[in-house]
Amino acid sequence: MTQMNKQIIMKTRPVGMPILDNFEIKESPIPEIRHGEVLIKILWLSLDPYMRGRMSSAKSYAASLNEGDVIVGGAVGRVIETKSPDYDKDDIVEGFTLGWQEYAIANPSSIRKVDPSLAPIQTAVGVLGMPGMTAFFGLLHVGKPIPGDTVVVSAASGAVGQLVGQIAKIGGCKVVGIAGGKEKCTFLTDTLNFDAAIDYKNENIDEKLREYCPEGINVYFDNVGGKITDAVINQLANYARVAVCGVISQYNLTEPEPGLRTHRSMLTNQATTEGFLVFQFAQKYHIGMKRMARWIQEGKIKYKEDVVMGLENAPSAFIGLMNGKNFGKLLIKVAE
Numbered sequence: 001m002t003q004m005n006k007q008i009i010m011k012t013r014p015v016g017m018p019i020l021d022n023f024e025i026k027e028s029p030i031p032e033i034r035h036g037e038v039l040i041k042i043l044w045l046s047l048d049p050y051m052r053g054r055m056s057s058a059k060s061y062a063a064s065l066n067e068g069d070v071i072v073g074g075a076v077g078r079v080i081e082t083k084s085p086d087y088d089k090d091d092i093v094e095g096f097t098l099g100w101q102e103y104a105i106a107n108p109s110s111i112r113k114v115d116p117s118l119a120p121i122q123t124a125v126g127v128l129g130m131p132g133m134t135a136f137f138g139l140l141h142v143g144k145p146i147p148g149d150t151v152v153v154s155a156a157s158g159a160v161g162q163l164v165g166q167i168a169k170i171g172g173c174k175v176v177g178i179a180g181g182k183e184k185c186t187f188l189t190d191t192l193n194f195d196a197a198i199d200y201k202n203e204n205i206d207e208k209l210r211e212y213c214p215e216g217i218n219v220y221f222d223n224v225g226g227k228i229t230d231a232v233i234n235q236l237a238n239y240a241r242v243a244v245c246g247v248i249s250q251y252n253l254t255e256p257e258p259g260l261r262t263h264r265s266m267l268t269n270q271a272t273t274e275g276f277l278v279f280q281f282a283q284k285y286h287i288g289m290k291r292m293a294r295w296i297q298e299g300k301i302k303y304k305e306d307v308v309m310g311l312e313n314a315p316s317a318f319i320g321l322m323n324g325k326n327f328g329k330l331l332i333k334v335a336e
């Protein structure tokens with residue numbers, strides 16, 4: 001009997017905030033794998049904000065999805081059939097394009113082996129995967145903190161933000177996180193040991209930044225853009241570095257949002273702003289992963305995951321991610 005594959009496709013292209021009607025579940029037979037390929041049973045899906053960009057037709061660093069395409073995204077799975085000399089049955093693998101489906105056929109060049117003895121396998125799309133590498137290299141290579149610096153990070157309780165703050169603490173910095181809601185802020189200070197947290201939904205960001213960063217902000221790790229970033233840019237210290245990682249507050253806008261003119265602050269503070277994509281550090285991932293794994297084993301890095309059960313719940317969880325409903329790295333558990 002032909003084995004069927006449940007997949008989630010982009011039925012219609014979202015305009016503004018995605019809605020459930022933009023997605024559809026479909027079933028189709030799993031094709032025979034060809035020489036060199038492997039068949040993977042998906043165990044975990046990674047839901048990430050950049051995927052909103054793929055659903056848009058606007059020019060970006062990654063190709064856009066077309067209506068009817070399976071949603072592309074990172075996942076962890078188990079090899080259940082192999083015609084590749086590089087992969088054995090039961091190998092655990094991670095791939096950036098495996099997508100929202102129960103089974104994926106992959107070319108070995110698009111996946112990597114995961115060592116299950118290192119940490120739970122889903123960390124391969126979290127702290128020991130793309131978000132972890134984003135935090136590690138984005139902070140250390142772009143933000144370039146030095147001990148004693150004041151580091152501010154936005155979306156601070158999320159997959160990337162929670163790690164940025166902890167790495168900055170390991171490096172001897174003062175860390176202020178910005179997040180939505182009291183629960184997230186309490187987690188940052190009480191569990192992750194941030195020096196302070198600002199609840200941007202209920203507190204005055206300008207006032208709180210002045211209170212917590214009296215000597216100005218040396219490093220801003222920006223995950224959100226928009227009004228939060230405007231407030232931070234106004235309080236930079238001399239020679240500040242702004243690492244532009246993401247602008248999630250802008251991903252669902254249908255019209256550009258007018259913003260602050262930043263150049264005066266950049267000029268007078270002799271500050272630097274630099275956008276980065278984590279892939280530019282791909283050659284060095286092994287260094288970042290080794291270091292992060294050691295920090296986890298030593299108890300210096302904690303990571304919070306937000307696990308949603310079932311492939312069919314991926315669309316609603318993704319919409320939640322765009323609205324701040326996730327608390328930590330958002331994962332879908334697809335199968336055991």
Ligand SMILES: NC(=O)c1ccc[n+]([C@@H]2O[C@H](COP(=O)([O-])OP(=O)(O)OC[C@H]3O[C@@H](n4cnc5c(N)ncnc54)[C@H](OP(=O)(O)O)[C@@H]3O)[C@@H](O)[C@H]2O)c1
Nearest residue numbers: 049155158159160179180223245246247248249277278324
């Ligand atoms: N440059 C790169 O290579 C790279 C790689 C990975 C990720 N990124 C970017 O890094 C950022 C964080 O990604 P992540 O995976 O760690 O996601 P995440 O923080 O786990 O989840 C996104 C969070 O963004 C916050 N948010 C949503 N809408 C917002 C808005 N309008 N204003 C302010 N905050 C808002 C929410 O937290 P609150 O409840 O706190 O609002 C939400 O939980 C994203 O912008 C992503 O695109 C970039």
